[in-house]
Amino acid sequence: MFSTLAGWQTVGLLLLSNVFMTFAWYGHLKGLATKPWFIAALISWGIALFEYLLQVPANRIGHGAGFSLAQLKITQEVITLAVFVPFSLYYMGEPLKLDFLWAGLCLMGAVYFIFRSA
Numbered sequence: 001m002f003s004t005l006a007g008w009q010t011v012g013l014l015l016l017s018n019v020f021m022t023f024a025w026y027g028h029l030k031g032l033a034t035k036p037w038f039i040a041a042l043i044s045w046g047i048a049l050f051e052y053l054l055q056v057p058a059n060r061i062g063h064g065a066g067f068s069l070a071q072l073k074i075t076q077e078v079i080t081l082a083v084f085v086p087f088s089l090y091y092m093g094e095p096l097k098l099d100f101l102w103a104g105l106c107l108m109g110a111v112y113f114i115f116r117s118a
Helices: 004-031 037-064 069-091 098-115
Strands: none
Touching: 004 037, 004 069, 037 069, 069 098
16 A cells, blocks of 8 residues: 555646646647647647656656556546546536546546555
8 A cells, every 4th residue: 555645746746747748638629720730749749748747756656655557557547537527628618528427437446446455
C-alpha cells in the first residue's frame, strides 16, 4: 500500500499533468482549427512538455510509494476522464452525454479490481 502523502502527491501531479495533456491533445481542435496541422502539432508539443514535467515525477513518486504499474495506469485513466468531461463540456462546448457516466462507472470497476488486493 502507498503512503498517504505520496498518494496525494501522485494524484495531484497526475491531475495537473492531465490538464496539460488534454489541452495538448484536443485544445487545438477549437483554438487552432484554422491553422495548418503542423503549427497545431508544434504548439501541442510545447504544451505536452509541461504534461511530461508533471507526469514523470508523479509516476516516480507513486511507484516509489508502492503503487503498482497497473494501479498507476488505472489512476491515470480515472483522472483523464475526470479532466476530460469538464474540458469537453465547458471548453469545447460538447453536449453532456450519459455515456460519460457509463464510462466513469466502468472505470470505477477497474479501480476496484486493481486496488482490491492492495
